[in-house]
Amino acid sequence: MTGKELVHAFAGNPLDRGTSIRHSGEKIDAMKELPSARYLVFHDLKVLTREGAIDYVDYSSLPKLRGDQIFLGTLKxxxxxxxxxxxxxxxxxxxxxxxxxxxxLSQSGIVAQARSMLAWHRKNPFCSRCGSETTLERGGQLRRCPACNATTHPRIDPVVIMLIEHPDDQNLCLLGKSQGRMANSNFYSALAGFVDQGESLEEAVRREVLEESGVFVDVLKYHSSQPWPFPSSLMIGFHGRARSTEISIDEKEMADVRWFSKEKVSSAINGQDPSIMLPGPGAIAHHLIKSWTENSASLESQKKVKVS
Ligand SMILES: [Zn+2]
Structure with missing residues (x-):
């Protein structure tokens, strides 16, 4: 980071999440039918729009709804x-x-919150302890099982995403192409993966890079984060420097991983090199790559300290 905090797409939600009211189901229920209340309506996790913009509706013009309404927050x-x-x-x-x-951007933050919450409620109609049907409480902040009283809260899945530069030549960075629908394309991106249980973010970065590319990572530096509501990821971005250079890919996961020059990456991120495609500005990967091309990762050597 260079002193300026990046606000990515799906971040920057302007709503006050209602710290003083989110713990009171009664207060939230009392607001549902207010003429001023604004509703984002979804069908199959797609959002209601009119001419490309979100079409907020009021209570009296809501279509026939399925399930409960989720409280998102207030604005003015x-x-x-x-x-x-x-x-x-x-x-x-x-x-x-x-x-x-x-x-x-601010609208995208509201959409991210709404989509993640609805997806979680859709997936959790039953109690994971006893199998009974659960009910929503506090406008969607939790679900409770009426049979065994167990509660469960909407979850977030942390994903690390990292742009790793070469240890000897800081004009090279590591980009990969996943298996699956993009395997035959020329679409490359920063390496990424879910954080495991009992794992720090730093450990997750090192494990994922090693698994996907065979490259060992030395120093790391936090860059920025982005909510990614498909369905509930939080992308946590790092720059890092490798301490080995030989690539050996996990072919089940990756179709290709390579060192790319700063020159090539710079022209590709600006859309001037059709031989590789890189992520667009809606994704944190774009900004990790772009900021590296502009001022490199400026990584200082760090020593690992164990705290007991
Ligand atoms: Zn239960």
């Missing part, structure tokens, strides 16, 4: 909720990635 005393409908014909429903391309 206006409460915001997310709701779902089975009726795909009430309007135009748009993929949330698409909305972000067209809307301003």
């Amino acid at each position: 005393n206006v409460p915001y909720f997310a709701a779902q409908t089975d009726d795909a014909d009430v309007g135009e429903f748009t993929d949330c990635r698409q909305v972000v391309r067209q809307e301003n």
Whole structure:
């Protein structure tokens, strides 16, 4: 980071999450039918839009809803909720990635919160302890099992994403291409992976890079983070420097991993080199790569300290 904090797409949510009211189901329920309340309506996790922009609706014009309404927060005393409908014909429903391309950043933060919450509630209708049907409480902050009283909270899945530079030539960085639908394309990105249980972020970076590329990572530096609501990831971005150079890829996961020159990456990130495609500005990977091309990772050597 260079002193300026980056706010990525899906971050920058302007809502006050209602610290004083989010613990009171009664207060939240009382706001649902207010004429001022604004609803984001989803069908199949796509959001209701009109001419590309989010189409907020009020309580009286809501379509027939499925399930509970989720409290998102307030903005200038206006409460915001997310709701779902089975009726795909009430309007135009748009993929949330698409909305972000067209809307301003602050709207994308509201969409991220709503989509993640709805996806979690959809997946958790039953108690994981006894199998009974659970009910929503506190506007969606938790679900409770009426049979055994167990509670469960919406979850976030941390993912590390890292741009690693070469130990001897800081004009080279490590980019990979995943197996799957992009395997035959020329789309490369920063390496990334889910954090394991009982693992620090730093450990996750080193393990994922080693697994995917065979390269050992030396120093690391935190860059920025991005909510990624598909369904509930938090992308945590790092720059790092390798301490080995030989690549040996995990072929189950990766189609290719290579060292790319700063010159090539710079022209590709600006769309001037069609031989490789890199992530667009909606993704944190774009900014990790771009900031490295502009001022390198400026990594200082760090010693590991064990704290007991
Ligand atoms: Zn239960």
